[in-house]
Amino acid sequence: MNGPDRAQSEVIGVVLLLGLTITAVGVTVALGSTALGDVQSSADVQRIEGAMTQVDSKASLVAHGGSTSQRIRLDPGRSADVRVDDEAGVMRIEVEAENETGGIETVTENVTLGAVVYERGDDRVxxxxxxxxxxxxDGSWMVSPPEFHYRGDTLTLPLVTIDGVDGRLGDDAVVTGTSKHPEGLFPSENVSNPLLGGNVTVTVESEYAEAWGRFFETRTRANVTQVSPTEVRVALRTETVHPTLSASVSALGTSRLEFGGINTLYADSYDSTxxxxxGKGNASDxxxxxxxxxxxxTAGGGGKTESIEIRGDLVAESFDTPKGQADKKLTITGEKRVDDSVGSADPVAGAIAERIERVRDQTxxxxxxxxxxxxxxxxxxxxIDEDTYVDGDVTVSDGSTLRIEDGATVHIGGKLNVSENGSDVVFDGSGGDVAVLVEDSFSMRDQSTLRAQGGSNSxxxxxxxxxxxxxxxxxxATGTRFELYNTGDVEVTHQARIAADDDVTGNLWLYSSGGSIDFQGAPxxxxxVAGVVYAPTSEMTLTNNMTFKGSFTSGSFTFNDADLNLHYDESLATLQPFGGASVPVVSHLHVSRHRVTIEDD
Known part of the structure; x- marks a missing residue:
């Protein structure tokens, strides 16, 4: 190759190399700019999420009366937009309620939610x-939850809605209250608490319906239906049928069943039919x-337990039983079974309220x-042998007897106190079912007695x-079914006895929706107890010595130096609380609208 050709090749090579370098630099700059833009966009969205959380906090403060106004720093940036859309989203609440004639009608409230919306490209917060x-x-998801509290028997929903002039907000905004008091939606003139079996349906129409639906699924044990990409519906369970009594003891709400406070526990079974x-020698396993x-x-390493003998099965989601403790102190003749299918507690407050209202409705x-x-x-x-209203307290003492018979219903407007040896209250069902409603507390002391007899139900x-x-x-008595329903705490002490004759435990039921049940026996x-204690949302404390024949269910158990004898009545295995009837679950509805205005500052 001659000199000019060689020189020309070198020039071409330099040009090509320079071109490749410029192209590589350009691609690198372009990719880097895109990546930097993505990082910046992600940072902006995260920053605005924090700003919206502040909107949530300060709007809630104003809405619930904690402040008359609050300022918010939004700072959306030049390439983004924050605006008020007071027509965005609707929540529809439908409640089936009994009207004055006893029929069922549906009461509907439609609430426009409004929104403060940040937009940058496809991203919205x-x-x-x-x-x-x-x-x-790709979809929607929740950043922070709304105030929606569903606790089995009560729905509390303080809705914060947005008013304001549609349009863009600047770097700063101000939140003010629209009214001094919230607008009560439920209960209302047509819907009163407690709800007694009416259906409750909540529907949300929103761009974020998918996220609302997932929120409802995590916060309720309800049927959630995605009607469309922009509509979700949740049907709250307003009635339930409680399961059969298949266990001696059921803890349905506790985070942990602690047996460290037990000195001794012995459990077996029998069939009252x-x-x-x-006796233990002839009992079943x-x-x-x-x-x-x-x-x-063991609770807190206490190790006070002397022995636990279960002639049957022990079922839990998991077990924490130190091997040394288990070998020495725990005897199980059946299965020690890991099972997470045991259902959580359905509340009984609605069912108890319904039965109380039936008596009140007799006026x-x-x-x-x-x-x-x-x-x-x-x-x-x-x-008392006829339907009677007692305006005030009733006290039975000094060996006196109060008989209620001939199918009478008695409504006591105050307390019922029975005390001193030989004092009795007799529910005699031989002439028909007997019912007594006490509007305040019920107390029995000393060697007083309440006796249900005569067959039928009391x-x-x-x-x-x-x-x-x-x-x-x-x-x-044998052949008589007695049921006690209460809404407050229960306290049973010393050598008290709650028992069906002949240990036919299906004849005596204690239902409670109270927060605390305290059994404190003598040492x-x-x-x-020979009956059924059914309080699936209560906290039960067992102290000192006691014997349970039948079945007892609570939300949680605490044991204090407890010596327990548990004798499961196998005849209960086919029986259900409330006679197997479908009973109310949602008993109270509290829905209110709290309006706030968000405007540019």
Missing amino acids: AYQGGGVWRSNG GGSYP NAVLQTTSDFHL LQSSGNFTTGFAHDDGTVRT DLFVDGTVEIRDDAAITA SDGID
């Missing part, structure tokens, strides 16, 4: 309905102790016999606390 939501071309409890959570043998103040409160203390027998409803102290007794020969 919005404050709507008291929550913060985000969406892009074949006679009363036959079909006891079941179950919890929806963890079983823990005995005007339709029945009317008497003032009285103290029956002369040692004689006083009989019910005692207490809209308050129940105390059964000392050596007091509640008993049900020896303590409390004796």
Whole structure:
């Protein structure tokens, strides 16, 4: 190759190299710019999420009366937009309620939610309905939750809605309250608490419906339906059928079943259809102790437990039983089974409220016999044999007897107190079912007795606390079914007895929606129960000595130096609380609208 050709090749090579270098630099700059832009965009969206969370916090503060106004720093940036859209999203709440004629009608409230919306390309972040939501071309999700509280028997929904002039907001905005007081939507003139079985449906129409739906699924045990990409519907369970009583002891709400506070526990089974409890030597091995959570043998390393003997199965989601402790102290003749299918607790507040309302609806103040409160203390027998309203407290003492018979319903406007040895209250169902409603507390002390007899059904409803102290007794005769329903705390002490004759435990039921149930027996020969205790959302404390025949269910158990004898009645395995009837779950509805205005500052 001659000189000019060689020189020309070198020039071409330099040009090509320079071109490749420029191209590479250009591509690198372009890619880097894109990546930098993506990083900047992501940072902006995260920053605006934080700003929207501040909108949530300050709007809530204003909406609930904590402040008259609040300023917010938004700073959306030049390439983004933050605006108020006071027409964005609708929540529709439909409640089936009983009208004055006894029929069912649907009451509907449509609430426009409004929104504060940040937009940058396909990314959107919005404050709507008291929550913060985000969406892009691939879907929507929740950033922070709205105030929606569904606790099984109560729905509380304080809706924060957005007013304001549609349009862009600048770097700063101000939140002010639209009204001094929230607008109550439910209960209303046509819907009162407690709800007794009416259906409740909540529908959200929103760009963020998918995220609303997932939120409902995590916060409720309800049926959630995605109607369309922009509409989701949640049907709250307003009625339920409680399961059969397949276990001696069921803890349905506790985070851990701690057995460290137990000194001794013995569990076996018998079948009352074949006679009363036959004693340990002739008992069966079909006891079941179950919890929806963890079983823990020692609490805080206490190790006070002497022995736990379960002639049957122990069922839990998991077990924490140190090997040394388990080998020495825990005996299980059946299965020690890991099972997470044990259902969590359905509340009973709605079912109890429904039954109490049935008595109130009889309006005995005007339709029945009317008497003032009285103290029956002369040692004689006083009989109520017709529907009666008692305006005040009733006290039975000094060996006196109060008989309620001939199918009478008695509504006591105050307390019912029974005390002193030999004092009795008799529910005699031989002439028809007997029912008593006590609007305040029910107390039994000393060696007083409440006796249900005569066949048929007898019910005692207490809209308050129940105390059964000392050596007091509640008993049900063979062939008579007695049920006690209460809404407050329960306290049973010393050597109290709550027992069906012949240990036929299906004849005596105690239902409670109270927060606390306290059984505190004597150190020896303590409390004796032969029946069903069903309080699936209550906290139950067992102290000292006691014997349970039948089945008892609670949300949680605490044991204090407990010595327990548990005898499961196998005849209960086919029985359901409330007679297997479908009973209300949602009993109280509290929905309100809190308006706020968000404007450019």
